[in-house]
Amino acid sequence: MSRYFNWSVDANEDWETLWDDFFLLYDIMHEPVSHLVEPVLPRFDLILRKPNPSTPHLHSTWWALLFYRGFQNDTVSVKRRILEYVLSIESPEALNVLGCEFEFIFSALLTTLDNTALYSVPTLGTMVSPFGEMVRTFCGRLIKAYEKDEDRYYTFSNAILLSSETISTPAHSSCILRHWEFDPDIVHHGGARGGDSHACLGTRGFEISTRFGRKTS
Structure with missing residues (x-):
């Protein structure tokens, strides 16, 4: 375990869900069409949480990586939609x-x-x-x-x-x-x-x- 990666057997299912969301978002950040990206963006709501020892959470490096990847999307409409999601928080x-x-x-x-x-x-x-x-x-x-x-x-x-x-x-x-x-x-x-x-x-x-x-x- 480290500051960048944590896992707890007691909350195994919650951690698994969190990392599943991360990898889904990682893949979707480079999709070229907005209708595939749009439904997945709300999953950021579970990742952008204040660190709490009792609640599974990702280090900020991970969600920052997702947004960096999205901001590099070659499709302007998709990049714009990702930006709009951030601006709507x-x-x-x-x-x-x-x-x-x-x-x-x-x-x-x-x-x-x-x-x-x-x-x-x-x-x-x-x-x-x-x-x-x-x-x-x-x-x-x-x-x-x-x-x-x-x-x-x-x-x-x-x-x-x-x-x-x-x-x-x-x-x-x-x-x-x-x-x-x-x-x-x-x-x-x-x-x-x-x-x-x-x-x-x-x-x-x-x-x-x-x-x-x-x-x-």
Whole structure:
């Protein structure tokens, strides 16, 4: 047994079900057609659980691997549906588990979302984007689901830096920042790292969001 793999004879059936779901999802992440992927995605609900010694659960490395694989799907419609599933997660527990894997959030999810085609609507461009609205509301749920203020602050500050320095899609940056820039739950959280630094980050977020907003209008 290790931190990456556990098994208990006392819960043999539960562990077997969990790993069966993992391998099913692993196979389905590279399927080229959405109608095969769609029915299986809810199985992530059993995998994105907070670690609990009394309940079978997978190390975060495993579910991150599944999403990484899905984000590399060659079929745009399938990749989009997988992203939509992630963006539709509402469970605070699942969001906290997801959000605390910072490398996944910043190196996989937010960078995969940096694609103008995801936000574009025929004849309307990116100005009116249902997908963009999903990104915006997801960011709001994610930041509020954190159980620790320092995790909330870390995500907020790094999202601003990512939007400023790395992300190339104006609509993506705008959707990330517009939910957070005036949210008092974010501006006033941060524990010992709060205060003036939050005021600076809030101002920086507003400046970046305004700049990108002009580009998309």
